[in-house]
Amino acid sequence: MIKDTLYVKRKRPTDMLLLAAIYISATLAVALLLGIILYVFVKGIHTVNWAFLTTVTSARKQTTGIAGNLLNTLYIIVITLLIATPIGVGSAIYLNEYAKPGKLVSLIEFTTETLSGIPSIIFGLFGMIFFGETLGFGYSLLTGSFTLTLMVLPLITRNTQEALRTVPDSYRTGALGMGSTKWHMIRTILLPSSMPGIVTGIILALGRIVGESAALLFTAGSDYKLPKFTGAFGDNLAKLAHKAMESGGTLTIELYLQMQKGQYDNAFGIGCVLIVIVLILNLLTKLAANKLRRE
């Protein structure tokens, strides 16, 4: 009568089915995602060579290159991080060290969350009319950087906050007890101890900047040329400084334009460069996070 004893495992067809679904989904997801990286890398690596990286596309010289876009990307990264890092870190210090829990803190935390949920195309529209038109920066690397500053701010704030939370309270009371002022305590105790967290935030922001396109299309524009260096050192410096006020397309923008034109070889070449950058940034994040965990 009783067939199912404790010792005989009952066969459950639904279990088998669900388990199969789990395996199929996982295989599909992993295959797709790894496939994407490998495909772009393999397809693009032929295009990438020294000339591709160091020259500018020119019909007259018959060259195809992304040096201008690399420089533009570098400009946007540096300017954006120079503005966003102090503000983001400062904001985290206020939230964690000064503010008392209440309406104000939840308002700031809610807006930070909201900021990280706004899609980049909206940042692009806002940047175009506010920085570009209202403040008069036009299509320029500066406009693009200001726009991206708003975008990456939550990343830096949140990571710094998390790092500050892991600093033991005894560090704070110890420093204050020995007669340190609060600012001195923050500068010499808190910031050094939370450095890996801040660095993680900055690297994540870097990744976001490198991969961004929709927010830059209508703010930084799409120019791909290098400044023409001639003559005196001072002249060249002035040209480099002035470049920030000029339009410039990053790697992602150039990729988009190339694929719009149907130049898939160039597009995959840029894609390959982007993937290598993302890989390196990912490794760096891992290193910084490990350092944070060990401490």
Next chain:
Amino acid sequence: MNSGTHASVMGNRKNKAVVETVAQIVFTICAFFAVLAVVSITLYMIISGTPAILKVGLKEILFSTEWMPTAAEPKFGILWVILTSIVGTTLAILLGVPIGVLTAVFLAEVAPKTLAAIVKPAVELLAGIPSVIYGLLGIYLLNPLMYQLERLIFRGSTTHQFTGGANLLSAVIVLAIMILPTVINISETSICAVPAGIKSSSLALGASHVQTIFRSILPAAKSGIVTAIVLGVGRAIGEAMAITLVSGSSVNVPLPFNSVRFLTTAIVSEMGYSSGLHRQVLFTIGLVLFVFIMIINVVLNKILKKGADDND
């Protein structure tokens, strides 16, 4: 501030008090930057999105289906565009979320530890791949496949407009793949956070491993999975560059094999050459998208708060 507690043994007490106050003020200003940014973005979206509504009429814009922005007598109905975004996002979620959640289950519960340790970083890496790359693969690999499928299905059809594969279905597949990393990461974290007691009680009562996963663990991880879905919706509805070229380029009824335009792709593909009222209507489209995103944000905030309350 009580200056007595802040002065150290050495140094000038007055100078230090000034530095302290300045530091506090600077940090406070930094913190309000986010508030300022959100308020100005909201204001600017409203200011630049409403003129077109006043000129064309709210009903005419939102509920009319005719989009002829450059005609002699221009028409600015964006109903199909709004519906495309809603339908496209819904389909992408329906396709991406089950695969994502099951993959998260695999990583957290089924996979051997060493395998999970390799796959997890790979998935995290994918969250950082630029969206234009997804678009590039969409247009290069997916669209030709779709075109073959389209020719197979609509062979002999006289009414179907062939799209060359750039259609709603292609965009949905690209979006579904793009939300995978988000869904997998967040679901996996919430599955791992389920207390071990729930799992062991279920197993001790005689439930099989699979039953335990679907009857005990997943329900316990519900709030995290819902968060993952809402974030996925946000990412899908706001994505622009990946699907601009993949989805085709005409405003159309959102059917799988139609060339369509999303809220985001309408802005990207027309902003460059638009002017006057046409440009203002594009800002109205931006405003509509912004309203959707704000609703998603508020919902997300509610869920996260509820999750935090449940944990307390």
